[in-house]
Amino acid sequence: MHKEIQIKRYLPEEHAEPFWQTFRVPYDETTSVLGALNYIKEELDSTVSFRWSCRMAICGSCGYMVNGIPKLGCKDFVRNYPAALRIEPLAHFTVERDLMVAMDEFLQHLEAVKPYLIAEPSEPHKPHRQTPAQLAKYKQFANCINCGLCYAACPQFGLNPEFVGPGAIALAHRYNLDSRDQGKAKRMPVLNTHDGVWSCTFVGFCSDVCPKGVDPAAAVNQGKVESAKSMLIQMFRGGA
Amino acid sequence: MQQFEVLVVGGGGAGLRAAIAAAETAPEGRIALLSKVYPMRSHTVAAEGGAAAVTRADDSYAAHFADTVAGGDWLAEQGVVDYFVKQAYQELVQMEHWGCPWSRQANGDVQVRRFGGMKTERTWFAADKTGFHMLHTLFQTSLKHSNIQRFDEFFVVDLLVNDGEINGVLALEISTGELHAIQAKTVIMATGGAGRVFRFNTNGGIVTGDGMAMAYRHGVALRDMEFVQYHPTGLPGSGILITEASRGEGGVLVNKDGYRYLQDYGLGPETPLGKPENKYMELGPRDKLSQAFWQEQQRGRTGNYNGSDVVYLDLRHLGKDYLYERLPFICDLAKSYVNIDPVTQLIPIRPAVHYTMGGIETNAQTATSIRGLYAVGECASVGLHGANRLGSNSLTELLVFGRLAGEEAMRHARTSAPEMDQTKSAQTLRQWQQKLQTLTASKASGVTWVQLKRELVQTMEDGCGIYRTESGLQASLAKVRQLKQQYQQVQVGDTSRAYNTDLLQCLELEFCLDVAEAIVLASLERRESRGAHQRLDEGMTARNDQDFLRHSQVFFQSQADATLTWQAVDTSLSTPGERAYGAQGQQSEAR
Amino acid sequence: MAYKPNLQRTWWLQHRFFRAYMLREATVLPLVFLLCSLLAGVYSLTSADAFIAWQGFMAKPWVIVIHTLALLASFYHALTFFQLFPRVMPIRLGDKSVPAVVMIAAQWSGTLTVIALFLWLFGGGL
Incomplete structure (x- = not known):
């Protein structure tokens, strides 16, 4: 079986503009989109550039747009597409070459929300206690693999690159919900702004494309409730 | 570019733990973290099962020690294992304090699970994504330290060594194709394993033995390379x-x-x-x-x-x-x-193929034979795993020895003033610029890395698999050496500078070839069966302590075949005994 | 060197998911019309003539069409809202989280109860 695969190429050292290139690739039931790309690189055109590593949907390297939808190349299969495949770099990011986008744009947002446990030192030689119920409260949001698919799905991020975005907010929320954490007050100022949770209009597509079931849209909108609360508290404190 | 006190190569579990330890040791210290991928893509992310430490009241350091030493068929460095089992628990607690979402018992205590070769339940886990959660916890924690300067997608190609002392590294900035000589008083290699040398493996595409090959090319021994774990x-x-x-x-x-x-x-x-x-x-x-x-x-x-x-x-x-x-x-x-x-x-x-037990030889403090150069994690052979690693020991290893390496390197950087030879660095830089230019000079027409890589992984699979024979190993060794020759004519099809992944994979193959030669040579010379190394040849099917209760050390020779020497094993705490499991194990324990 | 495609005005036509989202957002339009009609009704209470004129306006076929649309739109909006609610306000009872299906069902049964109550109070003539 063969399939036509179109790739949106960008070779800034040779062409000023991106262009489409078509390849014919053999496939079977198990061929992933990433597998097809690797076939192209090894057999047809070694200049095609893309990121990948674990090929088991946990490292988060291989996010691309496949027929207009953000996908992990290793967890999306050629068999799913009866017609041709069109592979593009992740939407809403700056493209630096072929399928390579500037992931720093995501990392800056991630760093801004202080995504780490902020807590007074407890007993240094003993773990905290945390019941399975307390763990369950945030566990889903801790499953984010930083692949960036949710950013490529989010039109608000597309319109406003300053929007902190679904993935980073999900991780901020993950720490806010952690029973061991005391850093919420430090994270909320970032989330309270227009570029924080309030840029979100609950399109919800971010959660649809998330390969790990994180549901970042839920995190952002739970964040709105928290943000409203924290702003009210601030208002009253400020007034008093 | 500025000079760093500690430069870490590799952003996986070991590298991040080392960088954090260095940053905590000296909050104003200058630390660089270079990684060929964004740190959260590192292969630690794919570890699933868990991390071992003595936790339950009915467990003991002695039991974890005994399991590890016997599991490694008495080829582990016993002093190292002793240190490891005693530090393990505190390191996992530290991860807990940094927010790692360990799975819990109903009362809120950390849950432990059974693991292969472990006498007692002592494996901490975060569902079945332990490595993922540990890596992200470490990466996110590292963001707290503003003195850790990250160089994401910088591909280190060589070490800068001057008269037996480290001076820094040479790195290719992937997004621009530019080479940088980055100076550092100490360098910690945390570059992971080399599973991609084999055709059929559990490893990510980035696990290509880069760090092992770099240290090896500068004269550091690769130790116990014949022990390759099949999961x-x-x-x-x-x-x-x-x-x-x-x-x-x-x-x-x-x-x-x-x-x-x-x-x-x-x-x-x-x-x-x-x-x-x-x-x-x-x-x-x-x-x-x-x-x-x-x-x-x-x-x-x-x-x-x-x-x-x-x-x-x-x-x-x-x-x-x-x-x-x-x-x-x-x-x-x-x-x-x-x-x-x-x-x-x-x-x-x-x-x-899952894990390389061997690697860059270090002492118990993670230091290599080059002053100021340290190695930790899967790329290193600190002597913890011997001839076979027990599952869930390696995630803990990243933490215990990652911390140690970070502390040791920072201390060394603050007490020594290495002679920085700028001319030599500049010379290495020029050599590499020349080399890369030659590789990418013209659109390939000759040998490509793709062909060579396919032949390499196939011959490793054929000759160096779960069971090995003299003739199979001889054939593989000859093949690997032939491929090394052929590599001299290799050409890269992609002539551009920015994001030249074709060139990166070509350079990774060169690292793979050097590591492969060490693996096959050590496998050939170890004419016994021990742990993960099993020979089918007559007289070699059993363990032979008389001749082979020793580490193998392979040394790189430029323009010539690699050489091998043997090194004594530390068996000071437990004399080699019979390695048995199931009912037999129960009996021999009773004796 | 790099490029970044701008998001076009027609981004929401790209696929089904975005169109459904825009439809959800568009439900506000007939509802705004209904609201204005009701406000006008309240305002018209000041004089009998005005009230009769308002009644005439409310009986016009195109107004009825828009108000029917508003009813459908509010149901569609409720449908999407009820589906999203459990994700924004997850409820946990002890160790277990209340399943989304249960929460959605509870919201619909609440809605139906209110409708039934209104029919019972004011719908005698129906």
Whole structure:
């Protein structure tokens, strides 16, 4: 079986503009989109550039747009597409070459929300206690693999690159919900702004494309409730 | 570019832990973290099962020590193991304090699970994505330290060494194609393993032995390279890892007749379904289980999945709720990659190369033979695993020795003032610029890395697999050396500078070739069977302490074949005994 | 060197998911019309003539069409809102989280109860 695969190429050292290139690739039931790309690189055109590593949907390297939808190349299969495949770099990011986008744009947002446990030192030689119920409260949001698919799905991020975005907010929320954490007050100022949770209009597509079931849209909108609360508290404190 | 006190190469678990330790040791210290991928892409992310530390009241350091030393068939450095088991718990607690979402018991205490070759439940876990959660916890924690300067997607190609002392590294900035000589008083290699030297493996595409080869080319020994761990449960075709925890939680292995074949290979008697027992049957060590697969294959008792010989992992009796709580990732992987629902179906599996026990030789403090150069994690051979690693020891290793390396390197940087030879650095830089220019000079017409890589991984699989023979190893060694010759003519098709992944993979292959030569040479010279290294030749099928209770050390020779020497093993705490599991193990323990 | 495609005005036509989202957002339009009609009704209470004129306006077929649309739109909006609610306000009872299906069902039964109550109070003539 063969399939036509179109790739949106960008070779800034040779062409000023991106262009489409078509390849014919053999496939079977198990061929992933990433597998097809690797076939192209090894057999047809070694200049095609893309990121990948674990090929088991946990490292988060291989996010691309496949027929207009953000996908992990290793967890999306050629068999799913009866017609041709069109592979593009992740939407809403700056493209630096072929399928390579500037992931720093995501990392800056991630760093801004202080995504780490902020807590007074407890007993240094003993773990905290945390019941399975307390763990369950945030566990889903801790499953984010930083692949960036949710950013490529989010039109608000597309319109406003300053929007902190679904993935980073999900991780901020993950720490806010952690029973061991005391850093919420430090994270909320970032989330309270227009570029924080309030840029979100609950399109919800971010959660649809998330390969790990994180549901970042839920995190952002739970964040709105928290943000409203924290702003009210601030208002009253400020007034008093 | 500025000069760093500690420069870490590799952003996986070991590298991040080292960088954080260095930053904590000297809050104003200058630390660089270079990684060829964004740190959260590092292969630590794919570890599933857990991290070991003595935790329960009925457990002891002595027991963890004994399991590790026997598991490594007495080729572990016993002083190192002793230090490791004593530091392990505190490091896991530290991870907890940094927010790692460890799975919990009902009362809120950390939960521990069974693991192969471990006498007692002592493996901490975060569902079946322990490595993922540890890596992200470490990466996110590292963001707290503003003195850790990250260089993401900087591909280190060489070390700057001056008169036996480290001066820094040479790195290729992937986004621009520019080479940088980055000066540092100390360098910590944390570059991971070399599983991609083999065709069928559980490793990510980035696991290509880069750091091992770099240190090796500068004269540091690669130690115990013949010990390559086959994980017994990889998915057929892809090699994707199905965690040992699935057996720790009670999964069983059956052959095509539905028979639990492990009882035929010194691991029995059969334990009842749903009642796994430590060190019996499916909870034997990885080397024994992978070897049992090979034996079943020889007897024609394996099944077939898309052209691969397989046995089956049965998880059905665990029930849907338990599987989704404890092994959600496994359920997802099985569904996506072999279209199997473990709740109702058997998962086809076969052994796949998983881990390199050997690596850059270091002393117990992670220092190498080059002053100021340290190595930690899978790329290093600190002597913890001996001839076979026990599952869940390596995630803890990243932490225990990552911290130690970070502290040691920072201390060394602050007490020594290495002679920085700018001319020599500039010279190395020029050589590499020349080399890269030659590689990318013209659109390839000759040999490509793709061809060579295919031949390399095939010959490693053929000659250096679960069971090895003299003739097979001879053939592989000749082949690897021939490929090294051919590499001299290699050309890269992509002539551009920015994001030239074609060039990167070509350079990775060169690292692979050097590491492969060391693996095959050490395998050939070790004419006995021990742990993960099994020989079929006459007189070599058993362990031979008389001649081979020694580490192998392979040394690089430029323009010539690598050479091998032997090094004594530290057996000061436990004299080599019989390594047995199942009922036999119980008996020999009683004696 | 790099490029970044701008999001076009027609981004929401790209696929089904975005169109459904825009439809959800568009439900506000007939509802705004209904609201204005009701406000006008309240305002018209000041004089009998005005009220009769308002009644005439409310009986016009195109107004009825828009108000029917508003009813459908509010149901569609409720449908999407009820589906999203459990994700924004997850409820946990002890160790277990309340399943989304239960929460959605509870919201619909609440809605139906209110409708039934209104029919009973004011719908005698129906």
